[in-house]
Amino acid sequence: MQRLKWLLLLLIVNVSARAQQSTRLTGNWEFLKQDVGGIWEIMRPVGKGNPESVPLWQSVQLPHCVNAEDAVDPDVNYYQGPAWYRTQLDINNPYNTGRTLLFFEGAGQKTDVYVYTTKVGSHTGGYDEWSVDITDAVAAFKKTAVYQSQFKGKIPIAIRSDNSRDLEMIPSDLSDFNVYGGIYRYLNLVYTPLIAIDKLFAKAEVDKTGKLGSVNVSARMYFSSPPAGGGGREGAGSAGVTIKLIDPTGKPVQQKEVALTSLTSDIHLADFTLKTPQLWSPQKPVLYTVEATITTAAGNYVQQEKIGFRHFEFVDHGPFMLNGQRLLLRGTHRHEDQAGVAAAMTEDMMRQEMIMMKEMGVNFIRLGHYQQSRIILNLCDSLGIFVWEEIPWCRGGLGGPVYKEQARRMLTNMIEQHYNHPAVIIWGLGNENDWPGDFPEFDKEQIRSFMKELNELSHHLDLSRKTAIRRCDFCKDIVDVYSPSIWAGWYRGLFTEYKQATEEEFKKVTHFLHVEWGGDSHAGRHSESPDKALQSVKTGGGADERAGDASLYGGAARVSKDGDWSETYLCNLVDWHLKEQENMPWLTGTAQWPFKDFSTPVRPDNPVPYMNQKGVVERDLTKKEAYYVFQSYWTTRPMVHIYGHSWPVRWGNEDEEKMIKVYSNCTEAELFVNGKSYGIKKRNSQDFPAAGLRWNIALKGGAQEVKVIARTGKVEVRDSIRFQYQTEKWGKPAGLMLEKISEANGIATMQVKLLDNKGMLCLDAANWIRFSLAGDGKLIDNQGTSSGSRLVQAYNGRAIIRVQTNGGKSMIGAKSEGLKTVFKDL
Template sequence: MKKIAGYLIFLSFFLSSDIAFAQKSMRLNAGWEFLKQDLGGVWEALRPVGLGNPESVPLWGNVNLPHCVNATDAVDPDANYYQGPAWYRTRLRIENPYQNGRTILHFEGAGQKTEVYVYTTKVASHVGGYDEWTVDITDAVAAFQNEEVYQKQFKGQVPVSIRTDNSRNLETIPSDLSDFNVYGGIYRYLNLVYVPPLSVEKMFVKAEVDVQGKFGKLNVSGRFYNPTGLKNATIHLKLIDPRGKVVAQQEKKLNNLNDDTDLWSLQINKPQLWSTDKPLQYRLLYDLVSSTGSYKSEDKIGFRNIDFVEKGPFKLNGNRLLLRGTHRHEDHAGVAAAMTAEMIRTEMQMMKDMGVNFIRLGHYQQSGIVLNLCDSLGILVWEEIPWCRGGLGGETYKQQARIMLTNMIEQHYNHPSIIIWGLGNENDWPGDFAEFDKEKIRTFMKELNVRAHKLDSSRYTAIRRCDFCADIVDVYSPSIWAGWYRGAYTDYKKVSQDEFAKVKRFLHVEWGGDSHAMRHSENPDKALSKIKTGESADERAGDASLFGGAARISKDGDWSESYITNLIDWHLKEQENMPWLSGSAYWPFKDFSTPVRPDNPVPYMNQKGVVERDFTKKEAYYVFQSYWTDKPMVHIYGHSWPVRWGDEGEEKMVKVYANCTEAEIFLNGKSFGIKKRNSQDFPAAGLRWNLPFLKGENTVKAVAKKGKVTVSDEIKFIYQTEKWTKAAKMTLTKINKEADVATLEVKLFDEAGIQCLDATNWVNFGLTGDGRLIDDLGTSSGSRKVQAYNGRAIIKVKLNKGKSVASVKSEGMPTIFETL
């Protein structure tokens, strides 16, 4: 692979996202101070601090990396999230073990513009919040170590100051019109790396195999980091199969260390194949030896054959594979984009456990940790650059897009999980510029498509929702939101067939709808009677608004988990009978923060996830499991539905989601029969019963069988037959206390004291005293301003071993207080 000239506009070089430089690398997690504002200059970051000096302003706080500037304010219901400069500072003791070695700062991602200083010297700047980049600080460190203050003031440590900036800027991508936050901070890991004078900057490993899996081919090329201009070296390469056996090895003399160099080509008979069920990986070990020492590292690769059949399905290793997908944003409760490796691992494993075999990473290059997990778990990937909404800017804008595409492909080139490079999202969405020229957008899209194929001829290109560019890329996904933004969910199959006929290769990414966690409905499909059906189910301008416009579920529906499980259930049962379908990806896996949805039931949250922002599973998670997984499971709908309602003696539906052959239901210990599962019997694949609940407490148990395995599930709830009127008053109760954390619940009642089980009033929690609200999490139980779910809402309080008074206010009702 050859470099595309002219794409480097900052001091940086590129490396493998997973293991390059691992030999002498350490994460710089602790010992950082943070300031959420700008400085007059870097010197202000170097002033002596502490020591009781009241003039040491502004005041810095202690943080660990990764850290997001917007960890909490992104979901503050009362303010816009901060977009602007911020500073980080630390002191490093540099101890490079290599003679004349190079000292590197490796950023796995920082947003959105970053400047790096060693003492007062600016050593690098970078534009872009999602690609990896590195800074060679060797010379700046050496210069500082010659200054008197190195030992006298800084005691042999090197001060490093980093300025990040996520200010709004129309000439950078992604657009601030995007339906996600453009976060600031050092929100991925930052590593201190020591390398010898000559090292491997990037290995490009192309692993190919024929459809039958008989003949494998491996091509390896390398790029070297050689700042001192060495002329000669030797590289030793070794290929290890998934069982640990050495397949082949190679030694090559090098006399050109400044350009991309072909290193090894070999054929492998019947390679062990990477697949979503058995993600087998080979290891490529390499040792670069020169007069200055040795550099050792490795990369993982996989042999697999991919084929998006024209006017047909997707094939992996020659066999049809229905892509069962979802989406991911880098976003989590309490930390925003600064997810740790443990959090990421938990999230990806939850996806795999739900049955996911495909993921679209929206809408930007993501952490190498994510890609490594996709490789090892067996999850195929569509990864894309953040050219998202707003239109097309000028040359600076386009150059950033070119760079980000190049970086994404080169940095993640070796991952067997990646099958698609995404070039854009919703590029038909204007707004950032006075001019919106479709032909100019087409011209630039064509340029990116050519660039992507030049950098990597082995994978497909794709975009979502820009019909006038649909013919440019290899794979296209139109906008189909049946049952949410337009139409009814029963329109899904017909609309998909119509869109399939228009393009060469069809893949449906982004479908679903919002659900307010813990909100349930006895009549979830009621709003469908208002909806115009039989037409396009695309999303249009204003459809996300909760006010005005045509009737649509996104505005007129109840946002219950009950409705969304029906919508998902319908889509999944239809997909089982669409043999031409390559696959789909539900939007998204987890609720995430967005600045364009302040009026949602949890303010500033896109609530379309099947889990909440803190990994709490919604009911929808189990619907997917019932269709997509093999390990026996059963789940009764309604685990977070404490009170159901209806008339006395009325039979109410109970739905059971299971992947088992049959299930039996019990109400209060009495069996109400066994039913066989049939995926085409909607809803719940035929596993539904109409049961006569008793007034008061009820217990429902389901026992399901799959082969010789039996699994069961049980829920308890109250059945309320009293009718209510308008909510008029509230109660606030401490319902739980664990360690130093109390859980509070507000309930809404009418004048007669009957709980209003369909109340959706806004409630606002407050607290004064020693404790603090555990809020700004972006969850249904972690926001101080939230819409009620079935006439109640929950929040937690950190008591700090003291005394506090909690309050709740809601318009039209008396404010109430509770002493804790």
């Protein structure tokens, strides 16, 4: 029912605010993953089967990412270079004097656009919106002979996308994420009348008491010469605008009419005042609408923008306040990345991801490390999730004039394009700008100078939001809000040092917000002794990550290098952090890094190669155990979860006491093992681990059935798991066993086990496993998940891969260094 509630809410409020005549161009595209000799090579007529019909093009749907699979291919570097897209469009602009645009919601990283052989536009920057006016080029092409003879009345469009490495472009290729290529956000065909709104700015404010709201509305017009033969500038001189303020129920509450006397620069349209407006908050994300209608003799144009009234404040050396009350920001992070598609996430994928965050209890998100799709910002508005959004000045140092101009342009675009979203409270200016490497010179004063310039530009464009950076101590005095590096229990120190380390950093700045904390976990890997690595970790040396800490080799002892990467350890780390945060009344908030595992070129040796595995869900949105730890602290809807749903075999001695943990937000819980009650325990958030909902149970070997009933008043929620308890000891892995464990809808799930010389499952084995396939089927690999990679570390002596059988015969193989390769017929 909760999921249905959010879906209904989004259907009501998350509608497009762009021009009425806008169409997503999703189908009938061809793709080429290489460069061509010239634009004519794309447009020249060739017959199918003709030797001249090379190179070969692939049919694709938009959005599409060049690196949909190779970003996580364990055996190659991901492709960075030019690629091409082409299609043919029916273009019939209904406005006699109107313009025809291609509106890009994002494409990476450098893009050139052609109508037939005419280049009509270019853009550098993979994450901001931009458009190309193709009106004149289309009109000119329609006059050519090939318009009808070769293209049968359609307009050929070609787009070159290029994510080649370039030191004078942000983000740096040293960044801990892929710099993707392709048209990986929606591309739209837009028809506008001669006069239209390019950007509608609606600044909604409310005083601290919440009794008086105001809206300032201004606009930047799109006005261009009409196309040749388009009928002149009819109506241009008699344009008027009607501006309406519409309440959350859809009722207009105020209206003003303005004559357009000028079409240059930003035009002030209206001011509204509103007594006791309904306030926007994470609990009640109430949205008003500003609607502007331009009326001319040539036709009307309507644009809507959602706004929200809220008053927020970062108290000096204190907490975060919303609408006059303290609010603890409970946050996470998001990268634009998904299994099978990389950056090319559909709107449905984005919606599912954001609803899962909300159901986890998130009320704040940092969009790392670049401005993201307008769809995500709309979802944050609708769901009630505060936003820190930032430009991709990330690592590497500081480049020259071209580099700086791109940063200025992207900051300007980010603020102007997302200005109206009530969810946005912070504009991020950079990330880890203390990280050198792209240039022979690393000058802190030059970085400080440019940071000051960006800070001033941000405040000039928008005084209503704060500026922020993460991890660049020599610039922390420049921005409004600063986040230092605190990775207690992962890159440095113990997680029990988290509160002390945070307090020390909190005192160093006026406004503090802790973004990025957590740790990696290999989904499906669990441990009976998760804290063993902590014995060798030094304490008292701070909790910031330093150069080389992400490496799995060398340096001081640290959990990131010496730990087991189990879900068990991550749950303990998260549990401790959340417990402490409840007793830090001065804390503004934090953001765990990140919500979902994501691809990165700088981590080839991780258990899933080229994946940052710090997410609480996998790259395909499969929940890890830590997701439920957050739910137990951050949500109010009754929930309960027994730890270990993906832990089929536990181990130990006969009658050894084993801890069974339950994560719940209920008042109390009762545990049953094999039908026997082990009593009721009360929840106490400060009783670590699992807020006191843990039982030490003496287990006998064999099958175990565990159930829990959690209660708050008369409300009950339940959960159950089954697992085997193995008391037999095992030796070193001596062989592999490959088996099919399920098959449905043409997908076979295969599991390999590491066994000792007596055939016992080696439950602590973390050997590398490589899968291969011959025949009619296809491995479902290059997904960046624990069960979707052909090269993967075992989790508790096993590993899984899926095969698309295609209704035929195949043979799958599994190998591990030093062991005999095994095969299985499918």
